[in-house]
Each structure stands twice: as structure tokens, then as C-alpha cells.
Amino acid sequence: MTAALPPSVTAARDLVEPVLREAVDRLDPLSARVAAYHLGWVDPAGRPVDAGGKALRVALAVLSARAAGGDAQRCAPAAAAVELVHAFSLLHDDIMDGDHMRRHRPAAWTVFGGSAAILAGDALLALATELLLRDGTRGGVRAARRLSAATRRLIAGQASDLEFEKRPDVSLEECRQMSADKTGALLACACSIGATLAEAPEPLVTALTAFGADAGLAFQLTDDLLGIWGTPEKTGKPQMSDLRAGKKTLPIVAALTSGTEAGERLARSLVVPGPRSQADLHEAARLIDEAGGRAWAEKEAEHLFDLAEGHLAEARMPADVRAEFLAIARFITSRDH
Numbered sequence: 001m002t003a004a005l006p007p008s009v010t011a012a013r014d015l016v017e018p019v020l021r022e023a024v025d026r027l028d029p030l031s032a033r034v035a036a037y038h039l040g041w042v043d044p045a046g047r048p049v050d051a052g053g054k055a056l057r058v059a060l061a062v063l064s065a066r067a068a069g070g071d072a073q074r075c076a077p078a079a080a081a082v083e084l085v086h087a088f089s090l091l092h093d094d095i096m097d098g099d100h101m102r103r104h105r106p107a108a109w110t111v112f113g114g115s116a117a118i119l120a121g122d123a124l125l126a127l128a129t130e131l132l133l134r135d136g137t138r139g140g141v142r143a144a145r146r147l148s149a150a151t152r153r154l155i156a157g158q159a160s161d162l163e164f165e166k167r168p169d170v171s172l173e174e175c176r177q178m179s180a181d182k183t184g185a186l187l188a189c190a191c192s193i194g195a196t197l198a199e200a201p202e203p204l205v206t207a208l209t210a211f212g213a214d215a216g217l218a219f220q221l222t223d224d225l226l227g228i229w230g231t232p233e234k235t236g237k238p239q240m241s242d243l244r245a246g247k248k249t250l251p252i253v254a255a256l257t258s259g260t261e262a263g264e265r266l267a268r269s270l271v272v273p274g275p276r277s278q279a280d281l282h283e284a285a286r287l288i289d290e291a292g293g294r295a296w297a298e299k300e301a302e303h304l305f306d307l308a309e310g311h312l313a314e315a316r317m318p319a320d321v322r323a324e325f326l327a328i329a330r331f332i333t334s335r336d337h
């Protein structure tokens with residue numbers, strides 16, 4: 001069953017959006033225009049719209065402050081910083097992958113051009129650092145260090161993702177590491193940044209980080225599944241673009257390494273050079289399913305949800321905060337967008 005976006009996400013977005021808007025307003029006019037479009041606040045002509053992302057990382061960051069008994073308002077710049085790193089990564093990812101659609105709209109680079117989109121991404125990354133350094137406490141410095149380390153892992157994961165496109169022999173373990181870096185590291189940082197800022201006891205920060213790492217990998221597995229079998233009307237992105245680009249996502253690698261006849265046939269079809277027809281892509285999706293890649297990914301996402309839940313059970317925090325963390329983790333594994 002598909003879970004709905006939990007209400008805590010909307011409340012956190014309302015808290016953090018003014019901080020994001022104030023930060024983006026300080027950018028040069030071109031970067032500010034591209035960023036406002038990419039963040040879903042305006043249309044290409046600059047008229048106000050409401051077309052943003054799900055704001056999951058913002059919600060997780062605010063929850064992590066509440067888990068530590070910290071002040072949600074004080075955590076808003078840190079939550080905004082995490083969202084800005086996420087926004088930077090999507091802006092650049094669409095350029096690298098040549099993807100034309102993001103969040104049901106033309107990707108920013110198709111509207112403003114690649115150079116302007118690259119600059120806007122760079123500007124968002126710089127803003128993220130500034131926002132974190134505004135909190136001059138020891139917790140603020142630790143939080144800035146953690147976000148910087150997570151950003152380095154996100155970049156390392158993206159580097160592996162690109163490299164794997166050209167390699168037919170990627171192992172499931174390599175693919176898992178790439179996904180943990182590309183997506184899990186920032187989710188883990190979001191889940192612990194508020195507690196880090198509040199200088200919470202180390203066991204709480206460790207448990208929240210572990211929760212976020214497992215939920216983050218489950219997030220990427222679900223994203224990989226939606227990339228093949230999702231509905232573009234819901235995801236806001238074209239179907240099959242990973243397969244078209246030769247990406248080694250987890251369900252694909254699980255199928256390729258399954259030792260099945262379908263996995264062998266999939267491997268042979270993926271090494272054929274040149275553009276793939278819609279029929280070829282549907283056949284590849286069928287082979288992934290037949291080789292067990294889809295079932296494996298669904299089961300693995302469920303297993304990671306259980307692990308994430310276990311980490312939360314170990315941590316001391318108010319019961320309502322735990323319930324809200326779990327609702328987001330449940331959304332992550334059963335979402336359709």
C-alpha cells in the first residue's frame with residue numbers, strides 16, 4: 001500500500017522555507033532566479049507557483065532536534081542547509097544525466113541553460129555552508145563538519161554512479177556502497193544534524209545516524225524501483241531513464257548477478273551499444289523482474305526499514321518524535337513519488 005506524506009513534513013517545511021527564501025534572495029540575480037525555479041517557488045517567467053520537492057530531509061532534520069530536546073527554530077538554518085545540499089545535487093545530477101524532467105516540470109538546465117544551472121548549484125552549496133556557520137556554537141561547528149563529510153560522500157557516490165555506467169561487472173556490494181554514499185549519507189546527516197547541533201549525547205546521535213543510513217538506502221532502493229516501474233504522472237520524471245543510460249542501480253545489479261538465465265540475457269542486452277527502443281527497455285524491465293531483481297529490492301527495502309526501526313528503538317527520545325520518524329521511514333519504503 002502507498003503511504004501518504006506525514007503531516008510533520010508540511011509543518012517542518014513551513015518552518016524552514018522562510019530561511020531558505022531569505023538565503024536565496026542574497027544570491028546574484030541569475031543564480032537566485034534559477035534556484036527559485038529549481039526549488040519550486042516560481043515558474044520560468046518568475047511568477048509564484050508551488051512546485052517544490054517533498055522536503056523529507058528538512059522534516060528529518062527538525063525531528064532530530066526535537067529528539068534531543070533541542071529547539072526546532074534554532075535548527076531551521078541547519079535543516080535549510082541540508083535541503084540546499086540536496087537541491088544542489090539534483091540540479092547538477094540532471095545536467096550530468098541529461099534528464100529533461102524534474103518534479104513534473106522541465107529541469108532547470110533546460111530552462112536556463114547548463115552554465116546557469118551549474119552556477120546556481122554551486123551557489124546553493126556555498127549558501128549551505130554559510131547557514132551552518134551562522135550558529136557559532138560548538139554544536140554548530142560539529143554540524144557543519146558532518147554536513148561537509150556527507151556532501152563529500154554524496155559526491156563520491158555520484159562519481160561511482162558515473163563510473164559504473166561503463167562497467168558491466170559491478171558487484172552488488174559496490175552498488176550498495178555507491179547508493180549508501182550517494183543517498184544514504186545525506187539522509188543520515190539530516191536525521192542527526194539537529195541532535196548534533198543540540199550537543200545531544202553520543203549514543204543518540206549514533207542511533208539517529210544509523211537510522212538515517214538504513215532509511216536512506218531503503219529510499220534509494222525505492223527510487224530505483226520507481227525509476228523502472230513507477231508512473232511518470234506520479235514521480236514527475238520519465239520512466240526507464242536509468243536503463244536507457246546504462247545505470248547500475250540496485251535492482252539491475254541484483255538481476256545481473258542473480259546467476260539466472262534472465263540475468264544473462266539482461267547482461268547481453270545491456271552491452272549492445274546505441275540508443276534503446278521503448279520495446280527494448282520494457283524487455284529489460286521484464287528480465288530484471290524475471291531474474292528476481294525487483295523482488296530482491298522490495299525485500300531489501302523492507303529489511304532496511306526493520307533495521308532502521310531497530311535503531312530508533314535503541315534511542316531515548318519522546319514517543320511522538322519516534323512515531324514521526326517511523327512514519328517518514330514508512331513513507332520512504334512505500335511511496336509512489
Ligand SMILES: CC(C)=CCC/C(C)=C/CC/C(C)=C/COP(=O)(O)OP(=O)(O)O
Nearest residue numbers: 053054055089092093154155158182183223
Ligand atoms: C554531486 C551530485 C550531482 C550528486 C547527485 C546525487 C543524487 C542525484 C542522489 C539521488 C538522491 C535521490 C534519490 C533524490 C531524490 O530525492 P527526493 O525524492 O527526496 O527529491 P524531492 O526533493 O524532489 O522530493
